[in-house]
Amino acid sequence: MKKLLILSGKGGTGKTTTAAAFIDFAKAKAFADCDVDAPNLHLVAGVTAEPKRKDYYGSExxxxxxxxxxxxxxxxxxxxxxxxxxxxxxxxxxxxxxxxxxxxxxxxxxxxxxxxxDIAGEMMLYKNKGVFSTAKLKMGRGTSGKLVTEVKNELDHYGKSNEFAIIDGSPGIGCPVIASISGVDLVLIVAEPSLSGISDMKRIIKTAQIFQTKTAVCVNKFDTCLENTQAIEDLCSQGGIPFVGRIPYDKQASIAINAGHSLAEIDCPARDGLLGVFENTFKIF
Incomplete structure (x- = not known):
């Protein structure tokens, strides 16, 4: 089973929005949310069934x-x-x-x-819309990387009959991100056209390179700063990193997400941009 991991160097770039749209575009039957500190993919991925739950034990x-x-x-x-x-x-x-x-x-x-x-969190496995593995770490517990590995193990075990899986990762470059990158086939970085977005994108690119993992980049809300968007594309070109597209800022996106809908279901410019990014990403996946 091939694995596509969607990451961002910082929070709020649209990583989960992208992951949820990709799941619908690809009609994915295996997916996971590895942002165990604040999992929210289930809110926009059409997951409605009651999950199978089990305690996760961390350090003593x-x-x-x-x-x-x-x-x-x-x-x-x-x-x-x-x-x-x-x-x-x-x-x-x-x-x-x-x-x-x-x-x-x-x-x-x-x-x-x-x-x-110590019960450090809770693991959840949904089976109504394919296989969806996720977990929630308790506040103050420091074993997020281990819990991410358990989430991926559940995905591998119950979703192994599927051709591919889509994984929503965590922001930043910490333990849960490192555990998420291990063993995946492609990392798609959702970048933001801001100075902090560019800085954090560079950090996550370097992190993926340490694992020798193939990486691609797209820009969300690209039209909020065309200069920085172009700077991101130039960085990708200079580093030999595939640039797979631009997604425009779209007020309808926030409305749809707040209502619990994937953008794949909405006729809007952001949806069209995401579809282009999806198609370009799967050409190299």
Missing amino acids: KARIDFSKCIGCGTCIDNCRFHAIFPEGDVYSVNPYACEGCGVCMYTCPVGAVNMEE
Whole structure:
């Protein structure tokens, strides 16, 4: 199964909008949302069925047994993350601050601290419109890359009979993006014609190049700054990166998305631009 990953160097460029339109244009039967910190592809991808849910366990967290704690304060003295606080005559652990290092467990003189598996998020698998794998990481948990890998594993397992899959990634270049890029066949970068958009596009291009992954670029809302759009095209030309099209700014796009519709369903200039980008992308996919 070939995998197309849609990324952006920054948030708000139209990455998820593009992914949802591509899913409809291609009539894709296998797709995933790997933006596990803030998944929203399901809102515009026509996913309505109740998913199969299961807990995702990340790193361990410390737990203090109040019945054993003698309130000596050794744990709080040794916790460099300030995750332990007094609770009456004993101590308790803030799970949002705990990094699971285990120092409190090893230093507790009475063995009142245990390291326990922590439910760090929830995985969801939909099967009403093909196979759609996604997940939601709990606030403050630091295992986003591992969770992205689990989302992709679910996609591979349940969608392996499909010819291709479309994956909506995360903004930026952090752990979830790195985990998303691993093993895909093409990365499509949705760029924004702004100075920050160009800067972040360069960073995600370099990240993809480290993985030796084929990369293509399109520009969303290109007509908001034609000078920067041209600069993006020139950068692609100089770097030998396929430039697959421009998508115009379109007020109808926001209306459609707010109503939960993919732009593939709407007759508007943005839809036409996206269709052109889709066709050019699949020529090199």
